[in-house]
Amino acid sequence: MANGGDQIAEHLRAALDGSWRHVREKAREHLDDDRLYGDPYLDYKSARARVLEQMHLVSSFGWAELGFGRISGGASDPGAAVTALEMLAYTDLSLWVKCGVQWGLFGGAVDNLGTERHQRYIEKLLPLELLGCFAMTETGHGSDVANLETTATYDPATQEFVVHSPTPSSRKDYIGGAAEHARMAAVFAQLVTGGETRGVHCFLVPIRDDAGVDLPGVTTSDDGLKGGLPGVDNGRILFDHVRIPRENLLNRYADVAPDGTYSSEIVNPSRRFFTTLGTLVRGRVSVGGAAAAAARVALSIAVHYAEQRRQFADPDTGEETVLMDYRSHQRRLLPLVARAYALQFAQNDLVRRMHLVQTGQDLAPGAQRALEKRAAGFKVAQTRHATRTIQECREACGGAGYLTENRLVTLKADSDVFTTFEGDNLVLTQLVAKDLLTAYSDEVRDLDALGWVRFAATIARDEVRERSGVRQLIQRLRDRTGESVDDADLSRRAVQLQLFADREDYLVRTAGHRLRARAKETGPFEAFNNAQDHILAAGTAHIDRLVLEAFIEGIAGIEDDEARELAETVCDLFVYTSIEENQAWYIMHRFMSVERAKNVRRGVNELVDRLRPSALTLIDGLGVPEKMLRAAMLESPAP
Numbered sequence: 350m351a352n353g354g355d356q357i358a359e360h361l362r363a364a365l366d367g368s369w370r371h372v373r374e375k376a377r378e379h380l381d382d383d384r385l386y387g388d389p390y391l392d393y394k395s396a397r398a399r400v401l402e403q404m405h406l407v408s409s410f411g412w413a414e415l416g417f418g419r420i421s422g423g424a425s426d427p428g429a430a431v432t433a434l435e436m437l438a439y440t441d442l443s444l445w446v447k448c449g450v451q452w453g454l455f456g457g458a459v460d461n462l463g464t465e466r467h468q469r470y471i472e473k474l475l476p477l478e479l480l481g482c483f484a485m486t487e488t489g490h491g492s493d494v495a496n497l498e499t500t501a502t503y504d505p506a507t508q509e510f511v512v513h514s515p516t517p518s519s520r521k522d523y524i525g526g527a528a529e530h531a532r533m534a535a536v537f538a539q540l541v542t543g544g545e546t547r548g549v550h551c552f553l554v555p556i557r558d559d560a561g562v563d564l565p566g567v568t569t570s571d572d573g574l575k576g577g578l579p580g581v582d583n584g585r586i587l588f589d590h591v592r593i594p595r596e597n598l599l600n601r602y603a604d605v606a607p608d609g610t611y612s613s614e615i616v617n618p619s620r621r622f623f624t625t626l627g628t629l630v631r632g633r634v635s636v637g638g639a640a641a642a643a644a645r646v647a648l649s650i651a652v653h654y655a656e657q658r659r660q661f662a663d664p665d666t667g668e669e670t671v672l673m674d675y676r677s678h679q680r681r682l683l684p685l686v687a688r689a690y691a692l693q694f695a696q697n698d699l700v701r702r703m704h705l706v707q708t709g710q711d712l713a714p715g716a717q718r719a720l721e722k723r724a725a726g727f728k729v730a731q732t733r734h735a736t737r738t739i740q741e742c743r744e745a746c747g748g749a750g751y752l753t754e755n756r757l758v759t760l761k762a763d764s765d766v767f768t769t770f771e772g773d774n775l776v777l778t779q780l781v782a783k784d785l786l787t788a789y790s791d792e793v794r795d796l797d798a799l800g801w802v803r804f805a806a807t808i809a810r811d812e813v814r815e816r817s818g819v820r821q822l823i824q825r826l827r828d829r830t831g832e833s834v835d836d837a838d839l840s841r842r843a844v845q846l847q848l849f850a851d852r853e854d855y856l857v858r859t860a861g862h863r864l865r866a867r868a869k870e871t872g873p874f875e876a877f878n879n880a881q882d883h884i885l886a887a888g889t890a891h892i893d894r895l896v897l898e899a900f901i902e903g904i905a906g907i908e909d910d911e912a913r914e915l916a917e918t919v920c921d922l923f924v925y926t927s928i929e930e931n932q933a934w935y936i937m938h939r940f941m942s943v944e945r946a947k948n949v950r951r952g953v954n955e956l957v958d959r960l961r962p963s964a965l966t967l968i969d970g971l972g973v974p975e976k977m978l979r980a981a982m983l984e985s986p987a988p
Contacts, residue, residue: 400444402461434452435635439642454535458629482534491769503549507597512552528583534554549622640731657671722785729889845921864876897927
């Protein structure tokens with residue numbers, strides 16, 4: 350039975366490893382190295398020094414080159430790069446962040462926004478000869494990137510840009526690498542030339558000399574102690590009329606001639622701005638993947654502990670019961686394992702789509718925009734899952750879970766900020782919902798608030814299903830299983846997907862109606878603000894439906910019958926627990942009877958009971974090797 354379980358776990362792991370399975374397998378070899386795991390007892394200064402040393406070790410793996418174009422000596426394999434970086438999250442999230450900033454954000458900005466004249470910087474940043482940071486966020490503006498206050502004013506007399514922080518709120522803040530290690534910053538600032546502001550562009554600005562001393566006009570400071578990530582030197586940057594060469598503008602989408610003439614192939618300023626940010630979508634994809642990886646580590650620790658920790662004697666046998674045999678423990682952990690499977694399949698699909706877009710294999714109109722929306726939605730789902738899961742795992746391990754030596758509190762502290770990395774989760778959910786409403790026509794992409802409210806109110810019933818293709822998937826599932834259209838058996842996959850789609854469709858349509866009704870009484874901003882709760886609910890429902898679709902498609906790719914059957918049961922648990930969490934909505938809006946809701950609760954109990962014997966098999970399938978868990982309480986059987 351054990352061997353059978355091992356074989357099933359191998360098939361599950363192969364499916365979850367996805368298209369870049371070979372990258373994950375090689376990464377597991379690289380990561381079996383004590384030097385990559387942080388010492389949680391170091392002070393933050395020592396932790397920063399250690400992480401910098403670890404980065405040099407990671408640079409020897411050849412992972413960084415995977416994400417860069419061939420012109421810069423890279424492998425032009427963004428899917429492999431994101432996958433390798435995700436695996437690094439199994440070690441130390443401080444190390445993950447530092448590597449992500451260096452090669453993903455700073456390096457990604459140079460590679461994706463620059464041109465051939467900037468390749469010399471990539472030749473230095475890959476081997477860490479040039480350490481950089483990504484200076485977008487300001488004290489006064491985080492999610493609202495379009496209204497950043499830092500300016501870069503062109504001076505044709507010297508052919509230089511003058512980078513300046515005009516207000517206290519324009520200070521670059523929370524910037525990883527800015528406090529200590531970075532020598533150059535990719536600075537996002539309002540480009541001004543000929544007395545006209547042209548919107549946010551990215552510039553390469555040296556901030557320190559080789560000795561680590563601030564350059565003239567640059568003032569850096571330390572953000573100080575944070576809630577986690579002690580090895581990341583987050584800091585602030587102020588610019589006082591700092592001059593940089595004209596060539597330091599990353600000019601893939603816009604340029605300034607020596608005489609100050611501005612040019613861009615993208616005429617519409619809004620489209621140019623979103624095109625610029627869209628090329629950096631890889632960072633958002635990576636943040637979600639790392640959060641989900643941290644959750645997998647936590648689940649692996651908690652379930653292994655639950656299989657050995659005993660509490661309270663069974664009166665019939667006199668023997669103490671292992672935690673995992675308690676229904677309450679099964680209910681608190683196994684649904685999170687099911688969601689971990691769902692999100693990993695979703696991440697695999699997202700990385701595949703990103704790879705096709707960024708390597709030019711998918712040039713379909715709207716592919717980039719669809720990728721950005723999906724990346725935003727999955728980042729929300731994954732980071733929320735990590736926050737919830739790691740806390741639940743900490744509690745499930747009792748006092749042992751609170752000890753630093755058992756990693757869970759460190760994972761909790763280090764992953765907490767991921768909910769605001771690469772965009773606040775509420776803002777991203779709102780972005781998903783807004784795009785969901787406006788994506789039906791290019792004509793409304795750049796509407797103002799009033800135009801958007803008017804358009805949202807015109808969406809017809811079932812438009813969501815027609816546009817998204819979910820109707821076709823539901824029909825394929827029915828054809829595959831021979832289900833009738835009227836079959837309401839919740840154990841059937843098409844019925845499950847129908848319920849998810851019904852919720853999304855209803856919320857999108859009614860959000861539009863609510864916007865229209867409110868707009869008649871107030872202005873468009875007030876109408877939008879009043880309906881934010883509704884809009885956020887629509888965005889969340891859309892994300893849930895996409896995750897379920899990815900799970901269904903992922904299961905179809907499992908070749909082994911036993912492994913696929915087990916994954917089908919895991920998918921059922923994901924669906925049942927998702928519906929249970931939203932059953933009040935389903936009942937209130939008459940998509941589900943009270944009796945059916947009771948069946949859902951009973952179904953969850955039946956499913957965790959059925960999955961209980963396979964708990965460790967499912968954990969092994971998640972793909973985090975036991976030797977990488979590094980939790981002291983797992984080294985010997987718990988009392």
